[in-house]
Amino acid sequence: MTRTTDQTKMYAPERSQSDADLGFATRAIHFGYDPVGFSNAVQPPVFLTSTYGFESVAANEAAAALGGKLYAREYNPTTEILEKRLANLEGAEAGLVVASGMAAFGTLILSLLSQGDELIVHKTLYANTLAMVEQAVPRFGIKVVAVDLSEPNNLDGAITDRTRLVFFETPVNPLSRILDIAEIAERAHARGVKIAVDSTFASPALQRPLEHGADIVIHSLTKYINGHGDALGGAVLGDAKTLHTLHETGLRYITGAALSPMSAFMILRGLKTLTIRMERHSATALTVAQALEVHPAVAWASYPFLDSHPDQAIARKQMSKGSGMLAFGLHAGFEGARRMMDRLNLITRAVSLGDADSLIYHPASLTRARKSIRKDAHLADGVGEDLMRLSVGLEDAEDLIVDLRQALDVLR
Template identity: 65%
Template sequence: MPHPNSTAAGSNERVDGFATRAIHFGYDPTLYGGAVAPPVFFTSTYGFESMGEMDAAASLGGKLYAREHNPTTEILEARLANLEGAEAALTVATGMAAAGTLMLGLLSQGDEIIVHQTLYSNTVALTRDGIPRFGIKVIPVDLSDPANLDAALTPKTKLVYFETPVNPTSEILDIAAISARAAKVGAKVVVDSTFASPALQRPLEHGAHIVLHSLTKYINGHGDVLGGVLLGDRGTIAHLHSHGLRYLTGATLSPMTAGLIMRGLKTLPLRMERHSRSALTIAEKLADHRAVAWVRYPYLEGSPGYEIARKQMSGGSGMLSFGLKNGFDGARRVLDRLELASRGVSLGDVETLVMHPASILRARQTVRPEAKPVEGVGDDLIRFSVGLEDEADIWDDLAQALEGA
């Protein structure tokens, strides 16, 4: 049984807080020789003492092989589901494996999916070039105004998919308003909440049906593993497990990776508090800098979506975007001058990371001329993932770099 546990209102048992559950939920050390940290189970298959035992395991959902069943991974899934407020979770090998498992597992030929016009670039590739090959219609919509959803919804709409905050713009979308409109046709709402993590935002509380995270980012937080997770009701997650993971993608999470993610998860609320505090300070200073044309950060007063962010997030997270008055060339000069921050395409690490999407696109176009810019991502946009270094050091590095803008 989980130790400690969180119980329903009205129970005589205590309800533990988020930080306590992030450390303990779903694991009882007394079942594993008193080991404080959950053991990592390295096995590809499971043996049985009799055919009867094997039949029983198979009847319970195929707990025969490690692609579908691993004790370490299941502890992580139970803990993540609890923190997100979901009935169940399914962990997979990467964030893109989560997106692929979701869409291939729930959509069929003739179905429709509505997506926000701005998404993570590889999710754009999946929805623009990938799933349409299977007869699935993808409809991009500007969901910054939820009313735009009404004209796109049809009886064939199965999923409405978006990120909030949006990668890489840090745009905020109204989960409750979008969910209320999607309910008119019974479409499931899927929110990629990677930029926030469950420490700051829990979309299911605002009407969403499924939550996706790249575990590579804040939930692990240390830039040393890849992983993804889908969270939602028990029936949907069971279907994605038995179909999406079992034979559509086979994208199993390594048990070692699961153990490392649980280690990172234990400090998630502390890290998100620090990321959020430092990022707000950096955003405020950027907004006052003479070289900066605009700044977008969820908790920056006056930033688009500020009021919605305050309603559905308990902190602004560590992600912000900004543009320079000198545009593309200025952005490249700034990135070249940075000394503490690392130029890198990931985010959510303890290290500060920065990227210029337009430069990545132009580099890719030299070998893939068909590569297209993501909607809403201009030549000037810089994505800045504020790490856990001293706040003053992060700003000093950025300020000296901006002198070359």
């Protein structure tokens, strides 16, 4: 005698209100999971299994023919909850979660582009994404064209009959510049080209690129969506047809970069507080940016909601708040940045972002260090040797400002 477990309630909870009537913060906590299906456990279970049994050979064959739920690389109930919840929050038809943000980008590019295709990217990208499009992607016969998308009309002359995708970040890492999603999408779509946006710096709590015309959104879940610096993850979100391709080709047999169910559980936990965390990150970052902007040792500060930011109007059009990321440069340049960082007591010197802890790093120092093992390592376009990237955490703003001022005062 065989027994099956009906898991449909897990993904289609019965509520007195429709999900469309629920607010963002409520859906970030509840969407896609009904405790009734799992002994009324408030938190989703973690399914630690590498494979799934089947009732008969015929049942297995039928499942395989439909894409199947046979093996943990291809399917896990915990990760599926996360996929459905993230897709809902972004306004996407479907989602795919993978092992890291770079796995998300790799799955996207290697699934959708082939030899002879062209990929257009913004001239400034996250360091590892930049390395991938400069070194790895061209090895597969895919041409990468870097364009300054801060002027969307630059896209007109860059798109060819071979262009398959336009990819960019906004806010841009590490400059905190803002690109106009709607303008870029309009120009790309006029030529039949899709756009993909890395929205990691904003999270869906502050910005939803699909609402502004994007076709695909990617995230490093490691950052704000998880929010606690204790799990890696990535996500790709968009239309059902594209996401089916990414799952059935990219995840299944190209990258195999499956997200662990424990990481999915931890990211789901972090997601529950995303709304209030992003409000706090944003409020504190604006206060810190305003303090940095007037310090005599600081040459410039870049934060999307500063009055001095060149893209403030675009930021306010497509973001509800400015997020916790900012960049600033010092009159003392490279050496001054190093001296200043070493004097910090509260803010942690680290390369990640989006944690409860405030984190700071100096891209130029890291790039110089990498040259010893990678001779072609270089800073992204627009990133100077004076640039510092600060991920403002959840500490009290005044404590952060005191720490920054005492570190900066040595440079006066």
